[in-house]
Amino acid sequence: MSFEVVSRPHVESFIAWAKDKPEVVVLTADLTNSCEVGLWRDTYPDRFFSLGMAEQNLLSFAGGLAREGYTPFVHTFSVFLYRRAYDQLAMSIAYPNLRVRLVGFLPGLTTPGGATHQAIEDIAIMRATPNMTVLEVGDATDVETVLDVAQSVPGPVYLRMLRGDVPRLFPASDPLEFDRARVLSDGDDVTIFSAGIETEHAMVVARALAESGIGVRHLHISTHKPFGDPQILSSAARARVGVVTVENHTVVGGLGSAVAEVMAEGAAGKRLVRVGIGDTYAHGGSRQYLLAEYGLDASGILRAVESLLGSPTGIVPSDLDRLRMDLGFGAASRPVNAEDSL
Amino acid sequence: MARTHGIAAGIRRRVLEHVLAEGEGYLSQACSSAEILALLYARILMLGAPEPSRWAETFPGVPGRGGAPAGLGRWVHGAADPRLDRLVFSPAHYALPLYAALIEVGRLPERALRSFNRDGSTLDMIGAEHSPGFEVTTGSLGQGLSQAAGIATARKTRGESGRVWVFLSDGEFQEGQTWEALASASFYNLGNLRVVVDANGQQCDGRISGVLGIEPLGERVRAFGAYAREVDGHDVVALEEALSGPAEGPLVVIARTDPTRGLPALSKRKMLHTVRLASGEDRRPYEIAYQEMLG
Numbered sequence: 001m002s003f004e005v006v007s008r009p010h011v012e013s014f015i016a017w018a019k020d021k022p023e024v025v026v027l028t029a030d031l032t033n034s035c036e037v038g039l040w041r042d043t044y045p046d047r048f049f050s051l052g053m054a055e056q057n058l059l060s061f062a063g064g065l066a067r068e069g070y071t072p073f074v075h076t077f078s079v080f081l082y083r084r085a086y087d088q089l090a091m092s093i094a095y096p097n098l099r100v101r102l103v104g105f106l107p108g109l110t111t112p113g114g115a116t117h118q119a120i121e122d123i124a125i126m127r128a129t130p131n132m133t134v135l136e137v138g139d140a141t142d143v144e145t146v147l148d149v150a151q152s153v154p155g156p157v158y159l160r161m162l163r164g165d166v167p168r169l170f171p172a173s174d175p176l177e178f179d180r181a182r183v184l185s186d187g188d189d190v191t192i193f194s195a196g197i198e199t200e201h202a203m204v205v206a207r208a209l210a211e212s213g214i215g216v217r218h219l220h221i222s223t224h225k226p227f228g229d230p231q232i233l234s235s236a237a238r239a240r241v242g243v244v245t246v247e248n249h250t251v252v253g254g255l256g257s258a259v260a261e262v263m264a265e266g267a268a269g270k271r272l273v274r275v276g277i278g279d280t281y282a283h284g285g286s287r288q289y290l291l292a293e294y295g296l297d298a299s300g301i302l303r304a305v306e307s308l309l310g311s312p313t314g315i316v317p318s319d320l321d322r323l324r325m326d327l328g329f330g331a332a333s334r335p336v337n338a339e340d341s342l
Numbered sequence: 343m344a345r346t347h348g349i350a351a352g353i354r355r356r357v358l359e360h361v362l363a364e365g366e367g368y369l370s371q372a373c374s375s376a377e378i379l380a381l382l383y384a385r386i387l388m389l390g391a392p393e394p395s396r397w398a399e400t401f402p403g404v405p406g407r408g409g410a411p412a413g414l415g416r417w418v419h420g421a422a423d424p425r426l427d428r429l430v431f432s433p434a435h436y437a438l439p440l441y442a443a444l445i446e447v448g449r450l451p452e453r454a455l456r457s458f459n460r461d462g463s464t465l466d467m468i469g470a471e472h473s474p475g476f477e478v479t480t481g482s483l484g485q486g487l488s489q490a491a492g493i494a495t496a497r498k499t500r501g502e503s504g505r506v507w508v509f510l511s512d513g514e515f516q517e518g519q520t521w522e523a524l525a526s527a528s529f530y531n532l533g534n535l536r537v538v539v540d541a542n543g544q545q546c547d548g549r550i551s552g553v554l555g556i557e558p559l560g561e562r563v564r565a566f567g568a569y570a571r572e573v574d575g576h577d578v579v580a581l582e583e584a585l586s587g588p589a590e591g592p593l594v595v596i597a598r599t600d601p602t603r604g605l606p607a608l609s610k611r612k613m614l615h616t617v618r619l620a621s622g623e624d625r626r627p628y629e630i631a632y633q634e635m636l637g
Contacts, residue, residue, distance in 0.1 A: 044552060049495065049530075057488040057522035067413060067478065068500075088519070091482045096413070097406035131406040155406055233394055253407020 002328030003167045006140035010036045010163060013144040014073075015043050021151075025065060026072045027051055035075035036163050055085040055327035062100045063092035071099050073150065078104030078119030078160065082126060088151075090129060097131045097155040107136070107160045107196055108248030108277065109291055113200050114284035118158075120277050124253025126158040127225045133161050134224040139175070140168040142222055145175035152178065160196060167200055167329060170220075180221040181231050186213020190305055191239035193232070194246040195255050196223040198275075201291070202246045202322050203297040204306065208315045211323075216307075223239040227258045233266040242271035242308045246301055251276035275304045298324065346578050349380035349446040354604045355635040356442035361617060362456065362628060368599035369616035371511075372439040374542035377576045378509070378597050379443040382538070387507060390420020392449045399454075401462050402435055402472060415469070415476035418449040424502035428493060430478055432486025433511035433540070437469035437476075450474050484517030486510065487537065491527045491623045494535040508537040512596075513545035515556040521566060527592040528567025535592040537568075538585060540575065546615040559596055568592045575599035577606040605631055 014037070018024045025047045032038050032050065041048040051058045055076070062072040074081065081102050082089060092101045104119060111117045126134045133153045137143045143166055150157045170182060184199070185206050194202035199220045204218040217235050236243045236259065244265065245256040256274030263272060277294050291297040295304075298320040306312055357372035357585065396417035403409030415421075419429060431440060438458060446452035454474065457463035470560045480486040494506040514520050514541055527535050539559075547553045556562070563570040569589040573580040575597025584595045602608035607627035619625045 046499075051526055052529075054519075054522035054525065056484070056519040057491070057526055060485045060488030060519070061492035061495070061521070061526060063478070064489040064494075065496050066492075067489075068493055068496030070496055088485055088488070090581050091479055092485050095405065095479055098412060130404075 003169055004328070005165050005167050007165055008036055008163065009140040009143040009166050010161065010292070011039055014147065015040050017147045018044065020021065021324050023069060025049060025070050025072050027058060027062055027072050029053055029055055029076045033105065036078070037075050055080050056088045059085050059088035060092035063096065063098050066093070066098035066100045067096070071101065073101045073103055075103045075105070077106045077117060078122045079106070079117060082119070082122045084160070085127070093156050094129050096129045099154065100156050102158045103151050103161050104158060105161050105163055106305050107162070109282055109294065109296065110162070110197060110248070112284050112285060112286060115281040117281050118201060120250050120282060121248050121253065121256060123158065123160070123224050123247075123255070124257070127248065127253060130253065131155045132225065133157045134160070136196045136222055136224060138196050138220055138222065139170055140166045141170040141172050141174060142176045146173070146222070147267050149178045151174055162197065169200060169203065171271060174213050176222050179226050179228050179285050180223050181219040181229050183231065184218040184220055185210065186217050188217070188238065189215040189240050189241065190244060190308065191219070191235045192244045192246060193218045193219050193221055193255060193259050195224070196248045198246040198248050198296060200329055201296070201298045202301055204320055204329070205301045205328060207323050207327070208302065208319055209305065212313050212315055214309070214313065221255055224255065227262065233268060236270055237266065237268040239270055242273065244273045244275060244301070244304050246275040246296070248296060249276055250279060252279055262268060273308050275301055275306045314333065343578050346377070346380045346384045349384055349443065350376035351635065352446040353439050353442040354377060356455065356532075357438050358443065358605065358628060358632050358635065360438060361619060362581050362625065362632060364459075365620070366616060366618040368438055368615075369605070369617040370542065370544060370608055371433070371436045371540070372442065373603045373605050373608065374575070374599035374601040375436060375439050375540045376604070377578050377581065378538055378599070379439060380446070380541055381578050381581055381585070382429070382445050382507065382509070383447040383449070385582060387429060388425070388504065390423055390426055392420055393417045393556045394451070396463050397474065398472060399457065399463055405471075410472050412471060414472045415464075415474050418474045419477065419478055420445050424500065424504060425544070426504045428490075428504065428506045429475075429479060430480065430486045430490040430493070430506065430508045431469070431476055432467045432480045432509060432514060433483065434476065434481040435467075436511070437466060440469065442476045444475050477622040483507055483511070483514045484519040487514075487520055487523035488526075490535060491523050491530075491532060492529070495530055498530075498532060498534055504611070505534045505536055508535070508541045509587060510537055511545065512539055512541040512556065512559065513550060515559060515562070516554050524563065524568050524592070524594075531590070532592045533590050536585065536589070537592065537594045539594060539596045540599055541596050542599045544601050544614045548613055557565075563594045563596070568594050570594045570596060572596045572598060576603055607631065
């Protein structure tokens with residue numbers, strides 16, 4: 001089994017999807033090509049609004065358009081949506097429950113741009129925002145099929161988006177489903193919940209564990225809020241040893257917290273280890289370097305599973321590298337270029 | 343203009359009556375904005391017939407999860423129509439003068455004011471979009487003009503002839519967002535966007551000039567690419583001319599106003615954002631003024 005890597009899947013899929021949806025408009029804040037909507041602008045110039053580096057106005061303006069029946073897809077880096085202009089996001093969009101789609105790029109450690117560009121607490125903040133639906137994509141199929149899901153929501157949506165080279169982990173014919181986890185493997189010992197770019201790393205670990213005779217039930221989460229898929233509690237409750245969550249986000253308020261809430265309220269009675277960025281800001285560096293530094297690469301996930309198991313598995317880094325190549329993810333290292341930060 | 347003056351007098355009287363009854367309230371805002379609000383509702387805004395059947399007298403819940411629809415407070419302005427106007431009322435703490443204006447022009451029943459600031463009512467002290475007259479939620483100052491620019495852009499795109507009016511307070515020009523909004527409104531040449539500013543020179547901490555000056559406001563607005571006109575905000579003839587005159591892009595009418603107009607006793611106070619009438623000594627001149635208003 002080998003996964004293809006799709007280059008910039010959002011570019012063409014968003015253009016094709018929007019063709020027969022005149023109500024869909026795009027708003028940007030000086031990051032048009034950086035958010036892969038340059039060709040969209042050229043294709044639908046009458047439905048494109050450049051609002052410059054002025055995010056407070058951007059979000060309230062989007063609310064005004066939504067009140068008049070348009071569906072603004074606001075494209076910018078995540079940090080500038082939820083950090084820079086949160087009051088506008090809350091009062092001009094979320095409070096009135098308007099159909100605005102906040103398409104946020106550069107989730108977590110996917111950018112070398114450092115703390116200013118890394119959205120590491122966005123899911124926590126968006127989960128805590130009433131009326132908000134929170135979606136996250138983890139592969140090219142998610143990128144291509146999340147638009148229909150987002151558009152079906154009658155209120156505001158925060159969409160944690162990926163750009164550039166995105167692996168296709170899931171069949172193109174298997175679309176992202178609202179509030180429904182994808183079950184990627186099954187096993188009785190450990191349950192892993194992963195989201196976003198962490199799913200590809202968790203898949204490597206799940207495969208390695210399976211080869212070592214440790215059964216892993218692995219679920220990919222794409223809807224962070226609502227968080228009502230009954231598979232979450234049932235999958236946590238049936239894990240013989242315990243549960244691991246893996247997220248490209250701080251361990252405060254994101255996927256790990258959401259799973260903990262479900263497990264506690266559902267009396268799952270299992271141990272939980274949360275893999276994510278600790279309660280800290282990060283810094284600039286390559287994705288490979290940062291994921292390793294913050295324990296979010298396959299080795300970090302493996303260490304978390306071993307802490308849950310209470311004993312080493314005997315899996316060594318070269319095993320993970322081999323599986324990574326087998327799965328078609330290629331070399332873990334990717335070159336850093338200016339495009340990654342801008 | 344006699345009707346406009348009568349409405350303005352009614353706004354001051356109703357707000358003073360409330361402040362005397364409750365012992366405090368946003369009184370100076372009624373004094374400064376009475377002519378502006380009266381003129382808007384009497385002669386400027388093109389609105390449909392109010393839809394009282396849509397009035398939720400008791401709080402219907404916030405938008406989302408089965409609560410009220412967005413923009414419920416628009417019922418007093420009538421159904422949306424491409425030929426008719428919208429009003430974005432930005433300084434939401436002016437709610438009491440707004441409700442008073444709506445009663446004066448017959449868009450809100452007189453009895454509604456009895457529920458002002460009462461638990462479970464929709465006539466909030468600081469209005470939100472379930473409150474009569476509030477088409478959007480604006481209590482966090484500086485967000486109204488941007489929302490209006492979005493609405494105006496949508497309406498311009500659709501070729502609608504109705505205008506989008508914004509009632510703004512001068513303190514909001516301290517917010518960077520107001521300038522972001524003006525920049526976008528002039529960039530997109532929103533000739534359907536018309537703003538009137540109650541420039542009463544006051545804010546919560548006192549005089550704007552002593553808190554963080556915003557002058558010369560007209561020149562600043564023009565520098566951002568909008569049309570700016572400055573008039574005496576109590577001169578309804580001049581105000582009507584300024585609001586009605588031609589403007590090919592966004593228009594900002596700066597209505598210079600006196601926050602003590604009609605209530606000279608207020609001029610003895612340094613702080614005018616909220617007025618508290620504590621002791622009998624304090625209240626006396628206001629009671630006299632109220633009796634005079636009743637004639």
